[in-house]
Amino acid sequence: MHHSIHDETHLSNRNHWLRAAVLGANDGLISTASLLVGVAAAGPSSQTLLLTGMAALTAGALSMAAGEYISVSSQADTEKADLDKERYELTHNAERELLELTKIYEARGLNHELARQVAVSLTEHSALETHARDEIGLTDLSQAKPIHASVASGLSFVAGAILPIIGIVLLPASTLVWSLAILTIMGLILLGIISARLGGAPVIRATTRIVTWGILAMMATALIGRLFGVAV
Incomplete structure (x- = not known):
């Protein structure tokens, strides 16, 4: 089968939401679990724990x-300001901008004549x-997208926080802290594995990084609680 265009899916395209x-x-996951572990140590009712978790x-x-x-x-505001500035420069200092572009291509390995030709051609196409x-x-792929990032962040927080909340309902009260x-x-x-798969990173390294820092964060929470007289 002949394909005239070879489209590759690059994993870095997912960076803006991943x-x-x-x-x-x-x-x-960490903040909700740490909070619930600390509160659970005081032995409140399951209803109180559930309300705390939902809050x-x-x-x-x-x-x-x-x-x-x-x-x-x-x-996004910074990017827009940069584009506005560039638009002004292209209107008022076109030759200088062309020279600037030429030098960029020369720095990437093209000789002066070829760099100039590429700069002129691309400028004529879309300066x-x-x-x-x-x-x-x-x-287009790297431009800041506030709504996308906001929704991804909020929904993923819910996905992480819901796990310890489910644990309150399902796990035995007698061993709730350790459970x-x-x-x-x-x-x-699980989060480390998923993020590694989505981002194309080595699974063990990504998982170890997330688990290690997650445990350190929970230990820090427990230490702070203990320093202030709360048994965690």
């Missing part, structure tokens, strides 16, 4: 979504798009 999703799920899930998801939206919106990509480093800790570690392992 980072937000992994961060959200990791934060949702943590709701507040955390909204906070993550809002924070991600604000952060990525700031990035702003060419400068945005090759001078500033912006493409939640073990369940959280299992969740971190």
Whole structure:
């Protein structure tokens, strides 16, 4: 079978939402589990634990979504400012911008004449798009998308936080503290595997990284609780 166009799916194209999703799920799982482990140690009723977990899930998801939206919106504003500046320069200093583009291609290994020809050709095709990509480093795939990042972050926080909440309902109350800790570690392992598969990273390295930092975060929470007189 003959294919005239060979389309490759590059894993880095997922960066704009994968980072937000992994961060959200990791934060949702660790923060909610750490909170519930600390509260469970005081021996409250399962209803109190469930309400605590749901409150943590709701507040955390909204906070993550809002924070991600604000952060990525700031990035989008910066990108827009760069494009506006470049648009102005192309209008008022076209020859200088052409020379700038030529030097970029020379730095990549082309001789001066070929670099100049490429710069002229691409400028005639789409000057702003060419400068945005090759001078500033912006493409359609890399441009900040606040809504996408916000939704991915909020929903993934919920996905991470729901695991320890389910644990409250299903796990025996007598061993809830340790059971939640073990369940959280299992969740971190699963998150590491999923993120590695989606991002094309080595599974063991990605999983070890997430589990190690997750355990350290829970240990830090337990230590702080102990310092303030709360048995975790």
